[in-house]
Amino acid sequence: xxxxxxxxxxxxxxxxxxxxxxxxxxxxxxxxxxxxxxxxxxxxxxxxxxxxxxxxxxxxxxxxxxxxxxxxxxxxxxxxxxxxxxxxxxxxxxxxxxxxxxxxxxxxxxxxxxxxxxxxxxx
Numbered sequence: 001x002x003x004x005x006x007x008x009x010x011x012x013x014x015x016x017x018x019x020x021x022x023x024x025x026x027x028x029x030x031x032x033x034x035x036x037x038x039x040x041x042x043x044x045x046x047x048x049x050x051x052x053x054x055x056x057x058x059x060x061x062x063x064x065x066x067x068x069x070x071x072x073x074x075x076x077x078x079x080x081x082x083x084x085x086x087x088x089x090x091x092x093x094x095x096x097x098x099x100x101x102x103x104x105x106x107x108x109x110x111x112x113x114x115x116x117x118x119x120x121x122x123x
Contacts, residue, residue: 039063041108041115044094048120051097055080055106055119058089063110067092070105077104096121 042056055067067081077099080092096104101123107116 039108039110039113039115041106041117043117044106044119048122049096050122052093052095053119053121055092055094056089057108059085059087059110061087063087065090066107066109068107068109069094070107072103072105074105080106 038060040058042058044053044055046053057065057067059065062084065081065083065085066079068079069077071077078094080094081090094106099121101121104119104121105116106119107114
């Protein structure tokens with residue numbers, strides 16, 4: 001907190017500034033952008049699924065992204081994403097109606113990092 005020469009009280013938070021004077025709060029400056037701190041790979045939904053599931057992830061910055069599906073033996077089944085994407089939340093719908101029931105893995109690669117999660121297709 002700090003008082004300026006106009007007797008405004010400045011209140012600092014992790015997300016921005018609030019300006020207070022005897023008339024009440026007179027301004028809010030939001031310095032925070034609604035972007036994830038890092039990249040995030042969420043568990044697919046629904047899981048188990050038949051025949052479609054949603055795969056969601058978030059990017060902190062614009063990055064080159066790949067999202068791939070593998071069978072349980074590690075064989076690549078399909079590339080869902082292979083391109084540069086803007087920061088923010090992304091959702092992919094995978095239609096697995098052409099694939100047999102079983103346990104699959106989905107992998108998100110962003111720059112030099114990757115995350116992998118398991119999904120289950122039940123027919």
